[in-house]
Amino acid sequence: MSMFDVIGFDADDTLWHSEDGFRANEEQFVELITPFAPDGVEVKAALTATERKNLAAFGYGVKSFGLSMVEAAVTISGGRVPSTVVAEMVEMVRAQLEEPVRLLDHVPEVLAAVGSTRRMILITKGDLIHQTHKVTTSGLAHHFEQVEIVLEKDPETYAGLLARHDIDPTRFCMVGNSVRSDILPVLSLGGHGVHIPYPILWDLEHVEHDEHFVELASLADLPAWLDRR
Amino acid sequence: MSMFDVIGFDADDTLWHSEDGFRANEEQFVELITPFAPDGVEVKAALTATERKNLAAFGYGVKSFGLSMVEAAVTISGGRVPSTVVAEMVEMVRAQLEEPVRLLDHVPEVLAAVGSTRRMILITKGDLIHQTHKVTTSGLAHHFEQVEIVLEKDPETYAGLLARHDIDPTRFCMVGNSVRSDILPVLSLGGHGVHIPYPILWDLEHVEHDEHFVELASLADLPAWLDRR
Numbered sequence: 001m002s003m004f005d006v007i008g009f010d011a012d013d014t015l016w017h018s019e020d021g022f023r024a025n026e027e028q029f030v031e032l033i034t035p036f037a038p039d040g041v042e043v044k045a046a047l048t049a050t051e052r053k054n055l056a057a058f059g060y061g062v063k064s065f066g067l068s069m070v071e072a073a074v075t076i077s078g079g080r081v082p083s084t085v086v087a088e089m090v091e092m093v094r095a096q097l098e099e100p101v102r103l104l105d106h107v108p109e110v111l112a113a114v115g116s117t118r119r120m121i122l123i124t125k126g127d128l129i130h131q132t133h134k135v136t137t138s139g140l141a142h143h144f145e146q147v148e149i150v151l152e153k154d155p156e157t158y159a160g161l162l163a164r165h166d167i168d169p170t171r172f173c174m175v176g177n178s179v180r181s182d183i184l185p186v187l188s189l190g191g192h193g194v195h196i197p198y199p200i201l202w203d204l205e206h207v208e209h210d211e212h213f214v215e216l217a218s219l220a221d222l223p224a225w226l227d228r229r
Numbered sequence: 230m231s232m233f234d235v236i237g238f239d240a241d242d243t244l245w246h247s248e249d250g251f252r253a254n255e256e257q258f259v260e261l262i263t264p265f266a267p268d269g270v271e272v273k274a275a276l277t278a279t280e281r282k283n284l285a286a287f288g289y290g291v292k293s294f295g296l297s298m299v300e301a302a303v304t305i306s307g308g309r310v311p312s313t314v315v316a317e318m319v320e321m322v323r324a325q326l327e328e329p330v331r332l333l334d335h336v337p338e339v340l341a342a343v344g345s346t347r348r349m350i351l352i353t354k355g356d357l358i359h360q361t362h363k364v365t366t367s368g369l370a371h372h373f374e375q376v377e378i379v380l381e382k383d384p385e386t387y388a389g390l391l392a393r394h395d396i397d398p399t400r401f402c403m404v405g406n407s408v409r410s411d412i413l414p415v416l417s418l419g420g421h422g423v424h425i426p427y428p429i430l431w432d433l434e435h436v437e438h439d440e441h442f443v444e445l446a447s448l449a450d451l452p453a454w455l456d457r458r
Contacts, residue, residue, distance in 0.1 A: 057326050059358030063292040067319050070299055074316035083312045087303035090296050097286050128357045129288030132380050151361050 003229040004192065006167045007114055009144075010176030011124035011131065013198035014219070015111075016138060017102045022065060023200055025092045029069055032085055036077035047072045048203050055204065059151060061127025066093035097130050101138045106220040111143040113223040122147045123161065123174070125181065153181035155188045162189070175222060180207035187211055194222065232458040233421065235396045236343055238373075239405030240353035240360065242427035243448070244340075245367060246331040251294060252429055254321045258298055261314055265306035276301045277432050284433065288380060290356025295322035326359050330367045335449040340372040342452040351376045352390065352403070354410065382410035384417045391418070404451060409436035416440055423451065 012018035030043045037043050050072040051065065058064035069089040073081050114120060122144045124131050131149045135141050146165060150157050162169050173192040176182025183193035184207065195215045216225060241247035259272045266272050279301040280294065287293035298318040302310050343349060351373045353360050360378045364370050375394060379386050391398050402421040405411025412422035413436065424444045445454060 054323075057323055057358075058292065059356075063287065063296060066296055067292060067322060071316060071319045074312045077312070079311065079313040079316075081312045082308065083303045083306070083310045083315045084308040086312045086315050087300060087308075090300045093296060094283075094286055127288075128378065128380055129286075149357065151357055 002118070002226075003171065004118065004173045004226070005171040006119045006121060006145075006165075006173075007226070008121050008123050008172060008174040008176075008186075009111075010174070010178065010182045011122055011134065012126065013177040013201075014104070014175065014182070014196060015107050015122075015140065016104055016134065019198060019200045019202055021096050021099065022062075022202065025065070025069075025096060028092060029073070029089070032088060033073050033076055033081060036081040036085075038078070041076055043076055046076050050075070052204060059127075060125050062093050062096045062130055063127055066090060097127075097133070101134050103138065103140075104219065106218065108140065110219050110222055111140060114226060115143045118226070119145050121145055121165065123150060123153070123158075124148070125150050125153050153178075153185060155185040158185050158191075159189055162191075173226075175219075177201070178205045179209060179213075180205050183213050184209055184211060187213060194225065196222070231347070231455075232400070233347065233402045233455070234400040235348045235350060235374075235394075235402075236455070237350050237352050237401060237403040237405075237415075238340075239403070239407065239411045240351055240363065241355065242406040242430075243333070243404065243411070243425060244336050244351075244369065245333055245363065248427060248429045248431055250325050250328065251291075251431065254294070254298075254325060257321060258302070258318070261317060262302050262305055262310060265310040265314075267307070270305055272305055275305050279304070281433060288356075289354050291322050291325045291359055292356055295319060326356075326362070330363050332367065332369075333448065335447065337369065339448050339451055340369060343455060344372045347455070348374050350374055350394065352379065352382070352387075353377070354379050354382050382407075382414060384414040387414050387420075388418055391420075402455075404448075406430070407434045408438060408440075408442075409434050412442050413438055413440060416442060423454065425451070 029047055033043050051068045054068050058067060066089055070086055073086050120143055128149055135147050148161055162172060169189040169191040174182050174186040175194045177196055177198040179195055183195050186193050193213045195213055196219055216222060255273060258276055262272050280297045283297050287296060295318055299315055302315050349372055357378055364376050377390055391401060398418040398420040403411050403415040404423045406425055406427040408424055412424050415422050422442045424442055425448055445451060
């Protein structure tokens with residue numbers, strides 16, 4: 001008998017590219033704001049600090065990032081940045097929200113292979129409209145028994161979600177790129193995790209830990225790994 | 230036998246105040262931006278038009294409203310508004326997100342009365358973090374079998390949600406302040422609606438229709454109305 005009843009998949013940077021879009025917007029922010037910043041100010045670090053400060057109130061996602069950019073632009077420049085430059089932040093948000101989904105390699109065939117013998121659910125956090133649009137336009141929604149867009153990927157959220165879907169945590173395996181959000185909270189419930197790193201990781205997802213779990217170099221390795229369990 | 234198996238409740242402006250907070254921020258926006266607007270520009274109308282334009286990309290909620298304020302401030306003023314004034318929009322968003330929930334009259338006792346003999350679900354649209362915070366801090370979450378935060382309250386969304394919870398639409402009754410979002414889509418599925426108007430309605434929720442449905446002056450009238458069905 002297989003070890004797992006249900007496989008959970010993260011979405012951003014696990015099924016499709018996401019963090020590279022934020023990174024490109026951060027770089028554009030630094031370019032736009034540096035001319036108005038006093039010498040010696042670390043523009044990128046100040047933006048990240050603003051995001052960190054706002055996380056509890058604003059939550060995850062592109063719109064929160066946009067509001068933090070607006071705030072940081074004015075703070076860093078001491079109000080010297082023209083409002084026309086600030087308005088560009090809104091356009092950066094819009095472009096990111098409207099950008100077509102860019103799937104990672106191997107995603108459709110891996111989901112087809114894993115889903116042929118197992119229940120699968122998608123668990124993603126972030127902006128409700130952005131995540132919904134990405135799920136529906138990705139053409140992948142039909143693979144998943146359920147799509148869950150959650151506020152925070154903590155043990156409490158996973159526990160509630162697994163209970164609601166009548167899933168035994170010890171027979172659940174979560175697949176994702178973030179150790180902090182996809183792996184550690186599931187392990188803490190007695191579940192399993194497969195970490196598949198993405199080349200870049202958001203500063204606020206970095207975590208120190210001494211847990212042991214499986215890491216695969218590519219999503220393409222997942223079906224064979226599961227078949228051996 | 231009762232006519233209904235499940236009662237659905239809207240949240241914003243049905244269980245707690247919401248639109249008055251947006252209205253207050255709109256008025257503050259008009260005060261802040263009018264000094265920088267050319268004579269003859271309708272500042273409030275331009276803001277609403279910006280919100281309408283952005284709805285499909287940004288979705289509902291306070292953060293979308295904030296980004297639309299930033300965009301409209303710069304557009305209306307032709308870039309003459311100082312960025313320090315634009316940064317106040319972010320603070321308005323933060324204040325609205327962090328404001329304690331203000332329950333409408335009679336809400337706890339009505340939910341206790343209705344819930345004593347019926348299943349109840351909460352169905353709300355808007356910002357994921359804002360709606361979640363309001364639900365959890367309201368002290369009302371325990372009344373509801375399920376809390377659903379949705380992207381759009383259209384027939385498709387209601388149909389999917391009712392199917393997922395195994396609810397017969399003809400034995401479902403939705404209670405809310407918005408004819409467009411709470412009543413018409415449920416009627417279109419063969420369900421029932423009880424309209425309880427709130428003193429103010431967002432421009433984008435206005436709808437023309439010739440449907441007939443029940444309207445109650447106050448949520449306090451709901452238990453007796455349900456008991457007669």
